[in-house]
Amino acid sequence: MLAVVAASRYSSRLCVVDCSFMLPKLPLLGAVLASFALNCAATPLTRCLGYPDDAKLAIVNADDVGMHPDLDRAAFRLLDEGKIQDLSLMVPAPHFAAAAAEVRQRHKAVGLHLTLTDEWQEDYGWGAVLPREQVPSLYNPEGRLWGSIEELAAHADIDDVRRELLAQIQKARDAGLTITHLDTHMVFWRIRNDFINLYLSLPKLTGIPVVLQLLWHPVAQQLPLSRGEQLRGNVVADSYIMQYNPEIRPQNLEVRYDGYDFAVRNLPPGLHQFAVHPAEDTPDARQRIGDIMLRLSDFQVWEGPEIHRLMQEKGIQTTDYQRLQALQEAINRQPRNCLNETPAASR
Template structure:
């Protein structure tokens, strides 16, 4: 099962104070842009604190919020008070931690296929693939979007927690259609190898054209680093990735946290999450990005770039 989940997430990775971008005067293919994106806001208090620190004191340019999670309201209040910053919804169909779990936003009787025997969302992506009805999933994801809007979150994009929403062709199509309906960009990367990803790759090729037609952007590359808990080695790995970025728009996915008792009780990844917070508030890293000539942008700016491209084509 772990191998299956990793393959799904590799599929997603293949699929996905900030300087303003004068999009009409630049072509993304001529330079390097990066969205530094913090996932999992709303998951816990320490994750919220770390994400806010990254956005206020560091170079984190965007974050996405897990609406079903217990600390959603705290981060939603921050987002509402900071509409100039960039916030998406981390669309969630699973609840992976052993003793810290959540259920759906929609009423449970309306989305029965989303629930395990304890009435929480399924533990892992493999179970989502096996059990979830796409109509139930759509009800739940709409409920998450509408709840975020109700709490005043200024939305810039949609993405997916652990890749669950892009784990089947029907779920992937539903996800893209929600983005078009709400006119919100979705996390989506240009090309997938059909030999590795089969039907998902075939469907993504079709949907890429649909997104472009509707003025919604498609990432050139998606980068994520799980690995090394040692801070120095983790920092060096991110610097190496930044130095090797290709022209176009890349998103770097990070998970910010504070390595305290709360986060340690939830997840074994607390030290790595703390490392991400430290890396992207590190003055040396911020200076390196500037020296490399990489422009840090938000999803709002990326969306504007895509809309300008459509206007030029017309």
Template sequence: MLCIDKWVGRCCHTYLVDHGYDFEPAAAASPVRTNALLGFPADARVVIINLDDFGMYPSINAAVIASIEAGIAGSCSLMVPCPGAQDAMRLLRRKPEIPFGIHLTLVCDTTHDRWGPLTARERVPSLLDAAGELFSPALRPELLARARLGEVELEFRAQIDTVIEAGLAPTHLDWHCLADGGRDDIFDLTVGLAEEYGLAVRAWLDPAREQLRHRGLPVVDHDFLDSFQLDLDGKAARYAQLLRDLPAGLSEWAVHPGLGTEEARAVDPDGWRVRQTDHEFLTSPEAREILQEEGIVVTDYRAIQQLWLARLT
């Protein structure tokens, strides 16, 4: 189990606690089975190190690319409505070897350079707050109470289609600030879209993981780690210990690298330190040395996507 430390961010952990998730390991997880599906030995320690929020703003984009090319991360997730998304897609076109998913976005968690839906606002009124903007993380309960599934589908399709029309090939779908979509019907909608577009889906919680396991699809065996959970003090040492303690089977870390630029400090005053320290560890010699010493395998959603394609066709 990846232990949960103090939450210092704005998104996923608060939502999960509010909805009763206790962060205990899933009893039905079977590392041997998951490793077998992915073609790894039963005792292999496998981790997806996925970099969320690619496209939020340019200094995040630069850190994401560096953390994959010069660091230990294996993939990233693109926020299509954000101000830095066009720059991120340009980078992905230049670097087609980088696997990435689509970080489906219904929430805006910045006060500067705010983003909105890709769909015309008059077509998705249930996704907007009283000011006609995307909801903030603090208002997620209101968003989830109001959001009409048809309007969610319109916006999700707009985000996926924008990526496809840019000539890019994503591997999977996940969500920004809404673990497993936030509602059962949104999760089911996302799985349906994944099947239609030939993608995988990130599932972190039960019963979503159980639903996919019953369909013969690989999911993570252990509780996910979101880098906003970790204290800033001693963070590198904490990351190092988590790697050394990584259990057999498939784990996933959602990490949020960024650079501590003036832009980042202005746009993301509550998060830039988390992002900067994530970037520092991911690109450190120590991180790579630990992977080698411990025999840890870093994978990404390409293998999972292929299993989705094989089992759902």
């Protein structure tokens, strides 16, 4: 099983059965899913990027960049070594400015890890980009962002959410960053229907693709959901794979590799994102970051040679979100495009 996250708004439990069994129970990601003939086949995304239909593509993206210097150093090291392809930065986080400077030095286009919560609170707190007077529903009584997505769901006004997300994008652009993709910290996009609708509207509004973080579903169940969003004009990867299991890793570090090994060995044709959370081992990181053991083990996996050797053996090629962002802009201009062509018309 590729995902290890508990209940979501789409399903009360993880499921490994055929996707056609599970999907009728899911609420819509978009209206097109009501009439879309669901199947578990690969989507046309690889073909849109100039690869054959049976190509296996991967993007390895480190998120939480800008939160802590020891996380940032690990992510930039993996990027510089060519062991990951992308980063996503947290604009409200304490070290965003330093991380943005590192990005500019490398002339690298990056993603944004849109952030509406602060799980660290008094230990390592931050607020929104906009002041409390402009987005009051996003602040807790202590003057920080809410500490959990449950609190965010209970208090957030959707207009405040929209203003803040656009402000984070604008602040990153003002910092000289070229933005290639948007994802969400603590997967907040799925906590309410209005959050879902807002998040999935951002590609047309901004020209930046979003990441469909469906990590609680196995890959086969993600493919038709991703296809539905592609038909709506959103350039999303075919699946999203994240091994976030901090309650297991300290007791069984072999899990750090086994999960990724399983994912790589069973990856179907298509374009798939691996979301990773690397960190360097320092006393400050161990003191401040509650899930540091998971982050250290993620760094060990992706810094080492084994996973990259396996990807090569399985014929998995890597790409980055800059190509998807260019495709998103092209699709925004042209409603009829490679993502909504029939297979016969695209050959």
